[in-house]
Amino acid sequence: MTDLLSIVRQYKQDSESVYNTWFINNEDRLKAFRSIRRGVLNVTQDIKNGRFGNDFKGSSLEFVLTCITEQKQVFEGAAHPFYWKPKLRIPDIYETEVNKVAFGQFLESCLNTTKEEQLIKEIIKLSSRNIKGLGPSVANILYFLHPTILPPFNTAIVNGFNLLFNEKIKLGSWESYLRMREVMLQVNTQYRNELSTDLGAIAGLLFEIGANKLLIEGSSALDETQQSKVEKLLKKRHAEVMSEQQEIDVHTEMQYHLLKIGRALGYDVVVASNDRSKAYQDDKFSFICIPCLPKMEIDRDTFNTISLIDVLWLAKGTNQVIGAFEVEKSTSIYSGILRLSDLAVSCPHDLRTLFLVVPDRREQEVIRQLKRPSIEQQNVSMQYILFADLRQHCDAICKFGADHRAMTKIAKTALLD
Structure with a gap:
């Protein structure tokens, strides 16, 4: 693994990285945290009162994920795991009442605590229920409730983590998520003066690496097709920054x-x-x-x-x-x-x-x-x-x-x- 400090500084110095366009210089960031928290409260109330329905579309959960997906490229696909897929019967929180209630109780418990130990217990409890199609994608919601305790989780972040730390973390596993989180916390503590107590900063770093926007020494060289994809990604990001x-x-x-x-x-x-x-x-x-x-x-x-x-x-x-x-x-x-x-x-x-x-x-x-x-x-x-x-x-x-x-x-x- 190459020198991590130089990678962090390269990430911060790029004016078009998510660190600068979302984490630091995004005026809507604080507003999103408050709105998402209020939206999660509405989800729990809808489940309690039998108003949640049997589809993602039009639900209070859709509102929450809409707020999240509009928070830059890091969260672009955050809503996809929650779309109701009738043929696969996933995620099974719409038609199976016991799972719906369990999901609502999980969100309520996470809303009502600030203790790291309790949050981890709630995650393990939810994981043990083995609700079909409901995995660590929920972490993208949890991040906006507890940004200094729980990082977001998606394909690019996982890929970046595996590349940077030579790991083999899997996307759909809560166990993998918790292991990744522990490593992120350790690294974040070590480089706190360069990053932030908010785990969005280090998650953005992993996202940039996983999306091949930030290349690190020791990672596999890109062939022409991959290089072309990177160039397109960089052009797209530049256009997005200018548009914003x-x-x-x-x-x-x-x-x-x-x-x-x-x-x-x-x-x-x-x-x-x-x-x-x-x-x-x-x-x-x-x-x-x-x-x-x-x-x-x-x-x-x-x-x-x-x-x-x-x-x-x-x-x-x-x-x-x-x-x-x-x-x-x-x-x-x-x-x-x-x-x-x-x-x-x-x-x-x-x-x-x-x-x-x-x-x-x-x-x-x-x-x-x-x-x-x-x-x-x-x-x-x-x-x-x-x-x-x-x-x-x-x-x-x-x-x-x-x-x-x-x-x-x-x-x-x-x-x-």
Whole structure:
């Protein structure tokens, strides 16, 4: 095995590695953790209350995996093991009630503990049930619940692990997963100053090696066909990075328009806590917004979730929320809906406007999400605004708008068919 420190540094220095594009410089990363945790809670409640159904499609579990698969290339295929395959009767958590309940109880137990020993016990207990088609792919969910204890697990990560450590770990085995985890923890402790206590950093390193994006000395040489695949992968990744940067720029622009309108209408405006250092053109958000979200009489976790909403309008000099806006791009629309719903439940008497702001091409997806029974049951009034409409009418609303009701002129509702 070649010098591991040099491999780690090479990984970190590559501006297009998942370390830099997902682990470090991805503004949606923290939001995903909160949304996925909330989504897993919904899965357990659906199983408890007999609402889970007998298919992956349309289930609360699909929402969770959608949030996960949108977290960069590392998690691209995370949903596949959970698709219901009728001919194979796998994974057997949809039609066999005892397995469904066991899966729900496993997720609930993992949600409700922070102890490493208890988490490992729960994994071993689930493994011993031998639920057909349900293997360590669940670790991709567990990672987002306990990122410093449980790493993600997929083909590329396993391949990278085997290449780097000359192992023969198998993909579908919980025993193999736990062995891989132990080695990862040891290496992560040794190189903690270079990596992170969050196991996403070292998992990303293994992913890059396993996907042949980071070549290591001593691994088998690539033939022409393999080299061609690597070149295609690198080009694809570069295109994805460029595309994402364009999305980030548009996201920032939409936030700016909302901040500008809110100020023009006479409100205090605040941007998501992880976006305060941003600027659009020559206007820094820190010069437009109040310094931070005022304290509210709600629990800390809910407050932290609300503080990640992209733009909030507040009555001048108060903590009364007048309007809330979630600007979506490639992130899960469902996670934005959850944050707005949390706000609506926590401040039911304050809100006047509650909006998703979305790319024009995602309009039909927004309508589908807002029409889902699990969303409609929350009784939260939510509308959406298209990017093109916000961009086109921003200046007119600033000039002629009287209050928050001006936004309803450009908003749309997901009406029932």
